Amino acid sequence: MHIVELEEIYKNYGDLQVLKDINIQIKKGTSTALVGPTGSGKTALLRLIDLLEKPSSGTIYFEGTDANESSNTRLAIRRQIGMVFQKPLAFKASVYDNIAYGLKIRGRKENMDERIKELLELIGLSGYENRNALKLSGGETQRLALARAMITDPRLLLLDEPAANLDPISKKKLEELIIKINHESETTIITTTHDLSQGQKLADKMIILYNGQILQSGTPEKIFRKPKNRFVADFVGIENVMSGKIEDSSTGLVKIKTDSITVFTLTEKKGKVNFTVRPDEITVSKEKVQTSARNTIQGKVNDIIDTGSLIKLLVDTGELFTVFITRESLNELDISVGTNVWLYFKASSVHVF
Template identity: 85%
Template structure:
């Protein structure tokens, strides 16, 4: 079942249109990352979902109920949502009182001591009840804000750039905590982030926003494998992004010519196109051999980059093509900068858009 639905939502500030025709559904218990450059509308969208603002037009539903039907309905829904802002503030009080605030406002004081102790254990701050909240580190303050949002058992948790201002160690702790909350409590999470790798790690689904519009939505794997357009491909840092002209087509197999190479791919498109070649689906050899792969291209190794987990070859074929290989393959083939090699890949390894 969908916990939140947005139907034809627009948001304007005067003459400035910030969000345009947003149609989204968020399933209960899932984790979604809203990803896009600064100014793309991510935070505004999150504030609309949190009912802090109203759309200029369109409707937001919470479990099938129109969230703006009345002030009472709006208030009742907001009590089921937790929000952690990018720069959270701590009250001038103890850690205990900061976390207890939401429970006191809602009149839910039963077993409050036990709940606060449990949530401090969850966020990795056991025994911090009497600490001055204003003297916590940045990472601790971020976790405190998360605890303050979670103590009321929200159905929906909204996170605005939850690790943007954290050091690498605090960021790692926060990411583990978000994963744990989503998996163990089945809380629905919607978060904004600039960090694509974070979206991959924490989200079941990524939504790419640009200029107030949704460019693509899907699983992280789907988006990274099959970007819908040039902007998405550029933004997510896709490897081997090229443009060319389709010159021939037969039964779904097309021949694409760039200024330097010819590539065969599976596509129904015509004319000028963009395409990517998956670096992990390219085979390398020093000698040319017969293969079932439709594409065979010769090139010279321009650069070798050791990423730690795999070797990245930059191969000059006229077009600069990136290839991922293992360290064992690098040694077995005795590859070095300047080595002439052959690249092989199937037509299915090419994504055309």
């Protein structure tokens, strides 16, 4: 069953439209990342899901119930949601009292000491009960805010850019904590982030937002392998994104002609298109060889970049290709900057969009 469903959501602030035709389904126990650049509508969408605001039109369902059907319904649902803002504020009180706040205002004080002790251990702040919360570091404050949200056992946890202002070590600790909460407590989590790598780490599903619209949603692997449009391809950092025009071919395949090269592929699309070829699906040789790959293109190595685990070759074929090879292959082929090489890739390796 879906814990949250959004149907045809629009949100306007005066004449400014910040969300347009948003349709989302979130399964229980999953982790979802709303990913997009600043101003794409991520935080506005999260505030609607948290019922802090109402949509201009459309319906938000929580486990099948219209969340806005009455004020009592909204209140009952909000009590099942935890929210951590991008810049959380600590109350002028002890760490213990900060975490206990949610239980106290709900009148749920049974086993409070034990529950707070467990949460402090979970977030790595054991022994901090009597510390002044205002004197915590940025990373500690973020983890405190997470504990304050978790103390009420929310069914749904919303995180707005949770690691945006943290140093790398604090960021890593927080990400590990979020993953642990999702896996061990089966809490459904929705996170906003402009950090694509963070979205990959934290989420089973990614939703790419731009200008208040959903451009693509799916698993991180699907989005990286098969972007739906040029913005998504560029935003997620896909290599070898090119444009061309489709022409018929007598080979059973179709040709995409750019200004410089011709590429064979399988697609039903027509006219002007974009396409990508994954760098790890391209084979390199110094001499032309017989191969089953339908695409054979000659070029010159412009640059060699050591990425640590792999070597990145930038090959100019008229179009600039990125190719990944191992250090061993680089040495065996005796490739250097200026070397002429042949690139080979299958027609099925060309993703057209």
